[in-house]
Amino acid sequence: MSIDQANQSAFERMTSARPILTAVDVAGKVIPDLGERMLLHAGPPIGWDRMSGPLKGAVIGAILYEGWAEDEARAAAMAEGGEVTFEPCHHHQAVGPMAGVISPSMAVYVLENLTHGNRAFSNFNEGYGKVLRYGAYSTEVLDKLRWMNEQMAPVLAAALAESEGLDIRALLAEALHMGDEGHNRNKAGSLLFLKLLAPLVAKVAQDKATEERILQFVGDNALSVLNPVMAACKAMADAAHGVEGSTLVTTMARNGTDFGIRVSGLGDDWFTAPAPTPDGLYFSGFSAADANPDIGDSTITETAGIGAFAMAAAPAIVTFVSGTPRDAVTATLEMYEITTAEHPHFTIPTLDFRGTPTGIDLRKVVELTITPRINTGIAHREAGVGQVGAGLVRPPKEVFEQALIAYAERYEL
Amino acid sequence: MSSVVRSEIRSGAYADSIVLMQLQSALTRLPGVIDAGVVMGTKVNLDLLASSDLLPESAAAAGADDLVVVIKAESDEAAEGALGQIDSLLARRSTGGDSEHCPRSLAAAIKARPDSNWVLISVPGRWAAGVAREAVDLGRHVFLYSDNVPLEDEIQLKQEAASKGLLFLGPDCGTTIVNGVGLGFANRVRRGAIGLVGASGTGLQAVTARIHELGGGVSHALGTGGRDLTAEVAGIAAHETLDLLARDPDTRVIVLVSKPPAPRVAAGLLSAARATGKPVVVHFFDFAPPAHSLDNLHFTNSLSRAAELAVELIEGGAEPIAKAEIAGGEHRPSHLRGLFAGGSLAVEAQEGLRPFLTPLHSNVPIAGVERLADPTRSQGHTILDLGSDELTVGRLHPMMDQQLRIDRLRQEAADPQVGLLLLDVVLGYGAHPDPAAELVPAIEEIRREHELEVVAVVIGTEEDEQEISSQIERLTAAGARVFRTVTEATTYISRVLAARRPTGGTPVALDVLSSPVAAINVGLETFYDSLTGQGVETVQVEWRPPAGGNAQLTSILERMKG
Numbered sequence: 001m002s003i004d005q006a007n008q009s010a011f012e013r014m015t016s017a018r019p020i021l022t023a024v025d026v027a028g029k030v031i032p033d034l035g036e037r038m039l040l041h042a043g044p045p046i047g048w049d050r051m052s053g054p055l056k057g058a059v060i061g062a063i064l065y066e067g068w069a070e071d072e073a074r075a076a077a078m079a080e081g082g083e084v085t086f087e088p089c090h091h092h093q094a095v096g097p098m099a100g101v102i103s104p105s106m107a108v109y110v111l112e113n114l115t116h117g118n119r120a121f122s123n124f125n126e127g128y129g130k131v132l133r134y135g136a137y138s139t140e141v142l143d144k145l146r147w148m149n150e151q152m153a154p155v156l157a158a159a160l161a162e163s164e165g166l167d168i169r170a171l172l173a174e175a176l177h178m179g180d181e182g183h184n185r186n187k188a189g190s191l192l193f194l195k196l197l198a199p200l201v202a203k204v205a206q207d208k209a210t211e212e213r214i215l216q217f218v219g220d221n222a223l224s225v226l227n228p229v230m231a232a233c234k235a236m237a238d239a240a241h242g243v244e245g246s247t248l249v250t251t252m253a254r255n256g257t258d259f260g261i262r263v264s265g266l267g268d269d270w271f272t273a274p275a276p277t278p279d280g281l282y283f284s285g286f287s288a289a290d291a292n293p294d295i296g297d298s299t300i301t302e303t304a305g306i307g308a309f310a311m312a313a314a315p316a317i318v319t320f321v322s323g324t325p326r327d328a329v330t331a332t333l334e335m336y337e338i339t340t341a342e343h344p345h346f347t348i349p350t351l352d353f354r355g356t357p358t359g360i361d362l363r364k365v366v367e368l369t370i371t372p373r374i375n376t377g378i379a380h381r382e383a384g385v386g387q388v389g390a391g392l393v394r395p396p397k398e399v400f401e402q403a404l405i406a407y408a409e410r411y412e413l
Numbered sequence: 414m415s416s417v418v419r420s421e422i423r424s425g426a427y428a429d430s431i432v433l434m435q436l437q438s439a440l441t442r443l444p445g446v447i448d449a450g451v452v453m454g455t456k457v458n459l460d461l462l463a464s465s466d467l468l469p470e471s472a473a474a475a476g477a478d479d480l481v482v483v484i485k486a487e488s489d490e491a492a493e494g495a496l497g498q499i500d501s502l503l504a505r506r507s508t509g510g511d512s513e514h515c516p517r518s519l520a521a522a523i524k525a526r527p528d529s530n531w532v533l534i535s536v537p538g539r540w541a542a543g544v545a546r547e548a549v550d551l552g553r554h555v556f557l558y559s560d561n562v563p564l565e566d567e568i569q570l571k572q573e574a575a576s577k578g579l580l581f582l583g584p585d586c587g588t589t590i591v592n593g594v595g596l597g598f599a600n601r602v603r604r605g606a607i608g609l610v611g612a613s614g615t616g617l618q619a620v621t622a623r624i625h626e627l628g629g630g631v632s633h634a635l636g637t638g639g640r641d642l643t644a645e646v647a648g649i650a651a652h653e654t655l656d657l658l659a660r661d662p663d664t665r666v667i668v669l670v671s672k673p674p675a676p677r678v679a680a681g682l683l684s685a686a687r688a689t690g691k692p693v694v695v696h697f698f699d700f701a702p703p704a705h706s707l708d709n710l711h712f713t714n715s716l717s718r719a720a721e722l723a724v725e726l727i728e729g730g731a732e733p734i735a736k737a738e739i740a741g742g743e744h745r746p747s748h749l750r751g752l753f754a755g756g757s758l759a760v761e762a763q764e765g766l767r768p769f770l771t772p773l774h775s776n777v778p779i780a781g782v783e784r785l786a787d788p789t790r791s792q793g794h795t796i797l798d799l800g801s802d803e804l805t806v807g808r809l810h811p812m813m814d815q816q817l818r819i820d821r822l823r824q825e826a827a828d829p830q831v832g833l834l835l836l837d838v839v840l841g842y843g844a845h846p847d848p849a850a851e852l853v854p855a856i857e858e859i860r861r862e863h864e865l866e867v868v869a870v871v872i873g874t875e876e877d878e879q880e881i882s883s884q885i886e887r888l889t890a891a892g893a894r895v896f897r898t899v900t901e902a903t904t905y906i907s908r909v910l911a912a913r914r915p916t917g918g919t920p921v922a923l924d925v926l927s928s929p930v931a932a933i934n935v936g937l938e939t940f941y942d943s944l945t946g947q948g949v950e951t952v953q954v955e956w957r958p959p960a961g962g963n964a965q966l967t968s969i970l971e972r973m974k975g
Contacts, residue, residue, distance in 0.1 A: 003973055247973075333514040337521045367959045367970050368517045401960075404969055413972040 003363070006245035010264045011340040011359040014240035014248070014304065018114040019232035020165035024157040028104030031092050031121050035104075037068065040089040042100025042297040043255025044270040047086065048079045052256035052292050057135025057383025058099030059084070065132075065142050066103050072137070090251055090262075094121040095234045095297035097226060098133035098379055099256070106145075107153030109228045111168065113235040120238060122231035124148050127221040128387070133296075135383035152214050159200035166196050168232035171225070172306065173345050176356070181314035182233075183298055183307030184375040184390055186226045193225040194218050230297060233304035240264055240359070247407060248340060249360040252303050252372065252395060256295035256379070261399045263362055266410060271403040273396040278378050280391015281319065292381040294393045299374050305343045305358030308373035308392065309335045313348045313356075317375075317390075331373055332357060338364040338372065362407065365400045416447055416485050419492035420472035421499070422454070423480040425961040432503070432938075433480075439502045440484060445491025450483040478962035515955040519547050522933045522952040529952065530928060533596060533944075534583075535559055535936030536956050541584060542566035543959065544935050549574050549581070554925055556596045557583025557638065558936070564645055567638070571649040575918035580657070580925060581650055586636040587614025590621065594930040594949055597636070597940065605630015607723045608664030610654045612637045612671040613698075616716055620668055620696075623720035629727060632664040633926055642674035648682050649918075655682065657921050659689035666692045666726045668719055673699040676781055680771040686710055687769070687911035690733040692726045694719050703768040704900075708908055709733070745864065746832035747913040749906060750825040751796040752818050754811040758837045758870065758899050759798040765903025770794040770910065776801055791825060796835075812844050815851040826859040832913065833866050833906060834859070837899075838888070840873030840881055847879060849887040856891040866909070867893040870902045 001009075028034055039062050041055060051059065060075040063084060069075035078084050089096050096102055100123075108121045126144060130136040160166070171192050172180075178188035198215055205211035218224045241250040246264035253260055260272040275293035282288065301307035311318070312332035315325035323331075329350060335357040336342075342355030360372055371394040378389040407413070428436075433451045440449035450467040452458035454475030462468040467483045475481045482499060486492035516522040523529055532548035534541055538561025545562075548555050549570060562584035574581035582589055582596075588611070589596040593604055600618055602625035609631065611617035617634050624631055635658070637650035651671070658664045669686060671679075674697050686693040687708060694711045695702070696719040702712030711726070713719045749770065753759035756777065763779045773781075776788040777798040785795060788803055797804075799811045799818055811818050818836065825831050838848050845851070856867050869888050873881045885895050896902040934941040935954040944951040960966035 330514040334517075336524070337517055363970060363973055364518075366966055369957055369961045370517055397961075401963070401966055404966060408969040408972070413969060 001245055003245055003247055006243050006265060007248050007340045007359065007361060010240040010243040010246040010248040010250075013116065013243065014236045014250075014359060015344055016115050017169075017236040017239040019111040019120065019168050019235035020114055021109055021160065021168055021228050021232075022112045022165040023110040023160050024107055024153050025110055026104075027102050027106045027108045027121070027123075030108065030110055031094055031102070034092055034102075035085055037083065038085045038087060038104070039063075040087055040092055040094055040096065040100070040102040041255060042089060042096050042098065042295060043253040043275075044090075044258050044260030044272045045086075045088055046255045046257055050257050052295065053381050053383045054133075054135035054292055054295060054379045055099045055101075055256045057137055058101040058132050059086070060383070061132045061135070061137025061141060062101045062103040064137055065145055066105060088253070088255075089297055090234075090253055091268075092121070093119055093234065093238065095230045095253075095300050096123050096133070097125070097223075097230065097298045098296040098377065099135055100297045101132065105149065107149045107157075109231050111228065111231040111235050112165070113239055116239045118235055118238050120231040120235035122227040122234070124153070125221060125223050125227045127217070127223070130384060130386060134379050134386040136386065137384065141384075151210060152217065155201060155205055155210060155214055156197070158204040159197060162200050162203055163196075166193075166228075168228055169236075169345060171196070172229060172232070173347070175225075176306070176310055176313045176346055177349055179314055179316050181307055181310040181317070181375065182229055183226075183301040184377065185314045185317045186224070186229065187222045189229060190222050190224040190226075191219070193228070226298065230300050233300040233306070234297075236304045237300060242267075245411065247362040249303060249362060249365075249372075252299040252360075252374070253297045254294045254299065256292055259294060259395050259399060261395065261403060263403050263407070266403060266406055269406065271399045271406065273398040273402075276393055276396060278376050278389075278391040278393035280376075280378055280389045282378070282389035283387070286380070286388035290380050290385075290388050292379040294374075294376060295379050296376070298376065302372055302374050303360065305339070305346055305356045308375040309339070309358070310346060310348060310356045311373070311375070312350050315350075334370060335373060337368055338370050362400055362403055365397075366404050369397065371395050371397050371400065416487060417489055417492050418467065418469045418483060418485045419489075419496060420469050420481065420483040421496050422472060422475050423482070424476075425478050425958075425963075426480040428453075428480060428503075436482075436499065436502055440482070440495050440498070443491070443495045443498065445487045446484055446495050447487060448485040449495070450481070452481050453477060454479040454481045478958060515953055517955050517957065519544060519551065519933065519935060519954060522935075522954045523551055523553070526931060526933065526950065526952045529931045529933045529950075530554060530925065531556060531591075531596070531930055531932045533558065533932055533934045533936070533940050535934075535940060537958075538562050538584070540958055542570065544956070545570050545581075545584075546573075549577065549579060552577065552579065553933070554580040555582065556589055556636075557581070557586055558597050558940070559583070560585040560639075564640065567640060568646055568649075571641075571646065572918075575649055575653055578919035578921050580635070580653060580921055582636050582654075583638040585640065586638040588617045588634065589636045590631060590634040592633065592926055592928070592930055594947055595943070596930075596932075599634070600625070603630035604632065606632055606663060606665040606727055607668060608632040608658035608661060608666070609634035609668045609670065610637065610651055610658065611635070611669075612639060612641045612651060612674070614639075616670040616672075616696075619716040620670055620720045620723075623717050624724055627720060627724045629720070629724035632661060633658065639672060642671045642678045642682070644675035644677060646678075648674070648678045651678075651682055652685055653918065653921055655685055655689065657923070657926065659691060660920070660923055661926055663926070664691070666694065666723050666731050668694045668723050669696070670716065670719065671697045673697065677771040680767075680769050683710065684769045684907065684911035687908055692731045692733075694722045694726070703765060707904055745913055746830050747910055748828070748830045749794045749833045749835060749910065750791050750828075750831055751835035752821055752825070753796065753798050753837050754800055754818065755837050755839050755872070756798045756800055758839075758872070759796050761899040762796050762835065762903055765900055766794070766796070766907060769907035776803070791828070797821070812839055815845060815848060819851065819855045822855055822859060826863045826865060831863075831865060833868065833909065835868045835870070835902060835906060838869055838871045838873075838884060840871070840877040840879040840884065844879070847884075849884045853887050853891040856888070856893055860892045867891075868902050868906060869893045869895045870899050871895055871897060
């Protein structure tokens with residue numbers, strides 16, 4: 001099979017995947033091989049000593065949340081002393097935004113790919129402000145986590161059990177026609193999510209107060225749907241992974257220190273380089289000096305053909321990249337040059353309903369020296385401060401070059 | 414006045430030379446700057462910098478993919494200030510605000526404009542072949558301006574294009590006018606009925622401009638690239654374009670212009686020009702024409718004369734010569750064997766045929782004709798002087814004794830590659846009393862047994878005792894085509910054999926000349942500007958060296974394409 005054919009096959013697997021949100025369950029119960037004292041994190045593998053501020057904060061928060069340690073100092077000592085194992089979410093069919101820390105007792109969304117049978121998982125989105133994913137671990141943060149996992153999760157689990165499952169691919173396709181690009185802008189998708197959940201929640205909620213709080217929480221958070229969307233993208237990308245000879249990129253992820261990619265035909269090897277700092281707009285009071293290097297698994301959206309790749313669908317957020325609506329179109333047009341084909345389900349009205357550029361081809365990235373565009377939030381470099389801006393980042397080109405060289409070795413070119 | 418020199422090297426930052434020049438001139442206008450150098454760090458460029466005293470040690474190690482900026486200034490501050498402005502000066506080129514997407518690859522450009530039929534390539538030579546190959550693979554006609562393209566790439570690409578019925582003009586093709594649109598460097602000239610093929614860009618410009626000045630007009634002017642008529646490339650593009658103009662109903666007169674062609678290539682091209690039947694004005698530099706004109710061929714000795722002659726031919730109502738006379742023999746054997754009794758006639762025959770038949774062999778070769786290894790065995794096209802000493806040992810001269818010639822005629826006729834026999838019949842005192850009496854039975858026998866043509870040159874007068882009219886009459890009745898001069902005979906032969914040349918490749922469809930030009934420009938933005946200035950739909954590809962010029966990665970990518 002030629003490389004083109006292998007890529008076509010991987011592309012077809014990616015785009016024919018049909019991820020359905022079927023359940024909410026406890027991470028330790030459903031995520032394969034999630035150990036008892038194990039924390040999953042965003043991006044490629046990393047040890048405590050090299051973790052950036054936000055990831056360290058999230059790890060401490062998760063240890064405290066699990067009750068493995070009484071206080072911050074003890075939690076840090078555990079992490080440092082090897083009492084806790086760290087593994088990438090990506091090694092466990094999971095993804096998480098920003099720090100992306102998932103601990104065994106946290107609730108997770110369960111996505112099932114109807115087409116290929118694989119599953120994917122993501123944690124819940126905590127909304128804005130002081131949140132674990134940006135490394136905050138104050139009492140207030142942990143209290144909110146408890147409410148989400150102990151109060152909201154059982155209701156959502158029961159609600160989903162009442163349904164046939166929510167078709168996240170269909171939701172995304174619709175959201176792209178409503179001004180979302182699925183990564184930085186999920187306003188429309190989150191409202192669609194609320195619309196789907198509301199009657200189910202109303203049906204199963206034991207009391208009005210809980211129902212009201214859940215619906216308010218989901219509706220107030222314009223990122224509510226980001227986590228199920230990421231898990232859906234993960235299910236699509238995993239379906240495309242492992243096609244012999246394919247140069248399709250199936251993972252792009254950052255841990256706040258390194259940027260890593262994996263490639264369909266190159267097994268589970270990561271190719272990593274130092275994560276760059278995003279270019280973007282900062283909230284008032286913050287500047288580039290406050291920014292942490294790029295972090296999070298949310299680049300799974302670009303990997304699956306949305307996010308910055310669908311920028312032309314989301315002119316409302318072009319100001320994040322200090323541009324004009326025309327620049328949004330240009331951004332998407334550029335991504336067609338490095339992708340395999342156009343998505344059959346995700347289309348862009350302003351481009352005459354052309355499919356989004358999907359399936360990053362390692363060869364094209366290296367040959368044309370065009371790295372993928374990524375829309376991203378910017379985390380403060382210190383644990384717990386939170387989001388300080390949003391903007392654009394591109395992976396270091398070295399990761400693609402390394403992967404190309406590895407491909408040549410593996411396939412004896 | 415004291416001065417400082419500062420430099421900056423930007424690794425892998427490719428920019429085309431026009432951008433570099435604009436940057437250089439903008440830098441030199443900055444306050445305190447005495448001089449500036451902005452180049453890609455090739456050996457040649459670094460030497461140039463050194464010769465202008467603009468190569469500090471810090472820049473000497475730059476490589477060919479590095480952008481080198483050197484500032485000579487009155488002070489450190491001025492130098493550093495200038496270096497600090499590089500980015501903003503480069504950015505000034507793109508008009509701010511909305512950005513138009515510029516595709517970075519040919520594939521993306523073609524996707525954006527699927528109706529594009531031409532690809533113009535002006536990237537540095539070592540990458541040009543890669544871009545050109547992609548263009549040919551994508552089924553587009555190519556105008557390749559870049560030079561320094563390896564010869565083997567040129568040959569392979571031209572053969573590939575020819576097999577697909579695509580035009581491949583270049584490398585090092587400066588000028589083309591197709592369907593009224595100038596590609597590369599071209600003059601604005603009136604449309605008309607004169608079509609040009611040129612292995613010389615400025616040659617084409619000179620002729621087209623002169624035609625315009627004389628009131629004539631140009632149908633198309635197709636450049637082939639400077640190396641097309643070398644022995645190695647063998648005129649692939651010249652044959653392709655000549656064939657196209659021959660079939661083009663809008664072209665009534667053709668002009669062929671070339672830098673000094675390889676003799677064999679010139680011969681092949683002149684034969685092809687003969688076969689077009691259209692009047693063809695030929696101007697090859699450093700080339701001795703066989704005659705002032707020959708059938709439809711007209712030789713000139715200057716570019717301006719070529720233009721004048723072409724215009725005169727149009728004004729004189731140029732008509733193609735009758736095709737009937739020369740057509741229909743493409744698959745017939747095409748080797749000529751000339752068996753001469755007269756030594757000087759054998760020499761004149763060589764002179765007349767040398768421009769068209771190569772290699773030509775003889776036992777008495779003139780310059781440019783190859784010596785037969787064994788005079789008793791002919792090879793390819795051969796002109797024999799049967800009166801030469803080594804063949805007449807112990808026998809009478811063939812002017813008197815026809816037997817030697819008749820034996821040799823039979824020997825030649827038996828060679829299946831031979832399609833034409835040429836012989837002379839010299840009358841007069843001392844000659845055979847009735848050559849026809851011996852030759853006619855032999856000719857009749859040969860023509861019965863073999864499908865070949867016999868051409869005879871009869872030299873003599875009505876006063877001669879052999880009676881020339883009777884000789885001619887009997888030879889003609891035997892099936893020979895008889896001429897009274899060698900020139901007439903060789904003109905006829907080269908015309909007939911021109912029509913028998915095998916034609917290779919897939920003919921280029923005529924619509925390349927009639928469809929509106931829609932172009933993709935890879936390289937120099939000036940070409941993009943001049944195309945859009947002519948109202949041509951053009952997509953500019955923002956080309957960069959593949960993999961940033963990294964040799965290891967480029968080689969892997971190349972292998973992945975295999």
